[in-house]
Amino acid sequence: MKRALIILALLGAGAAALVFWLGLRSDPGDISMVSPLQTPAGLSVEERGHYLVRVGDCMACHTRQGGADYAGGRMIPTPFGDFYSPNLTPDPETGLGNWSADDFWKAMHEGRSRDGSLLYPAFPYTNYTKLSRDDSDAMFAYLRTLPAVKEARREHQLQFPYNYRFLLVGWRALFFRPGVYQPDSAQDEQWNRGAYLVQGLGHCSACHEARNALGAVQSRDNPAGGLVLNWYAPALAAPAEAGVQHWPKEDIVRLLRDGIAPGASTLGPMAEVVYESLQHASAQDLDAMATYLKSLEPTQPPARGAVQVPTHAVDDMSKRGSLIYAEHCASCHGDAGEGAPPAAPALRGNRAVTMAAAVNPIRVVLFGGYAPGTAGNPRPFGMPPFGSTLSNQDVADVLTYTRSAWGNQGSPVSAAEVARNRQGPLW
Amino acid sequence: MLRKSRFAALLGLLMLGSVATAAVPDTMAQRMLACAACHGAEGRATGDGFYPRIAGKPAGYLYHQLINFREGRRLNAQMTYLLERQSDDYLREMAEYFAGLSLPYPPPQPNQAEPARLQRGLQLVRQGDTARGIPACNDCHGEKMTGVTPDIPGLLGLPYDYLVAQFGAWRQGTRHGAAPDCMAAIVAKLTPEDIDAAASWLAAQPMPADPHPATSLPKPLPVSCGSVTGPGASR
The missing domain is CATH 1.10.760.10 (Cytochrome c-like domain)
Structure with missing residues (x-):
């Protein structure tokens, strides 16, 4: 009996240690991986960073209506409460003024702030962890060139128990594995470029994949799209929703770039993504995203049983x-x-x-x-x-x-x- | 024979029409149908009393309002949502489209304001209140109160509810103009009784025979207005 209790206690302690290790471990990342997004030669690091920040649509969350670009303060409503995006301009007090490129990498790759605190996954570091170090550095270099704007930081308004940040240790142990994108050698360069854009920088899954009760994206368990900002972001792999497996590639490019294509158009949050971000993507990157999206294995999202009509x-x-x-x-x-x-x-x-x-x-x-x-x-x-x-x-x-x-x-x-x-x- | 072939051609056209997709014209009017849901057919307002007429307002004024909604200086979630991802050029085209519509005005709404109130309203409109630093409405909005091109709106042909709601919005901080926000400064000096009197008088007036905005003001503006960028802007 006593022995069983000891074993149980040891198992419990071991599980707790594992959770803490998984949730808090530091991951330097594979810094040898070079970005698949080769931009035209002759661009400065800052110009390259500007392009990446645009294609990543950092603006969408980090600029409030009528506010200065990237100065944050936009409210992002979620089932867990309202988040307020932080200021990315180089203001030392309210922005990233005191940050280094290493700090920025830690946020993008590991989801941890400069002081080591764990970031809420409303910031999609689960996607950005796939970015290469050179892309992260370029984005940071661009953000340093912005005018420093003082924008008072607003605290997130989260419901209990989500307001306890340390609980993210458990969340990370369950749902987050840091790791830079590893190219699939069975696919060509353009496909890998598209995968890097869709899974990483473009963070499409942040909206287009269903989240579980704890707010984690797990498409292998649930192939539905996501309910975000009061709209339904349709599943990208489902032919009955947003799947484009059978579309001509140029129509996919038109939808992403122009916001309208034969038989489809964008409204709501996706119209914003097109307007602020995707219309500025290069022809090669749009083609890469289309190539990758076309190749997705078709899925069938579950029928939603919410409708109650006799x-x-x-x-x-x-x-x-x-x-x-x-x-x-x-x-x-x-x-x-x-x-x-x-x-x-x-x-x-x-x-x-x-x-x-x-x-x-x-x-x-x-x-x-x-x-x-x-x-x-x-x-x-x-x-x-x-x-x-x-x-x-x-x-x-x-x-x-x-x-x-x-x-x-x-x-x-x-x-x-x-x-x-x-x-x-x-x- | 000729008649027969004409008939056949006509019949052919008719049949073509029945299988083709619905014909929707490629015009600004078609593009702006979304506005009609609240602002009435061709922007001439409905009997609702809250949504203003936009047809025939000066183009610069309309353009600035579209920008104000887009940038959050005016708060109306529906307006912002519709305009948020449109370019300056397209907003300008929308403003010019509605400014160019010359449509008849309905008679003013029946008005129950007592004479003393209307008299006070008339006084504010024509003379303002010098002691309290309130300029006359006429000084900016035109002798006939039909506005001044391109940036200053007319105040006639608008319902009482809409007018009062705008004064209220300035007081509450849900409506702003470009800085310096001259109307905000004026509204801050008005009492609720002033607002009621001015709105009552304005809403009771029929449109003058020529309802178009004036093209110039006889005197420079009495206040600095960030929203007035065209002729007459200099103080």
């Missing part, structure tokens, strides 16, 4: 929805959902309309929206917001109709789900 109600909803469609939608989207691109996309056979998670179509009907005004699409057409014209039930009815008419096979949408989406900030 079967007997669906027929009536659809009937009412068809009348609302005829009154408000048909003049642009066509009597049979055939659309009039580029002004109004087809709704028939449009996976953005029919995908299991209905949140995006709900938000588009409520709040409308424009594709980003990029160099390739400088004067986009827009969808009017119907939030003040249509009731929750109206929106549920017209979407239930649209998702099942003309051969579409989407699930019904409930008024309760529409009501939930009237709240929250817009992106």
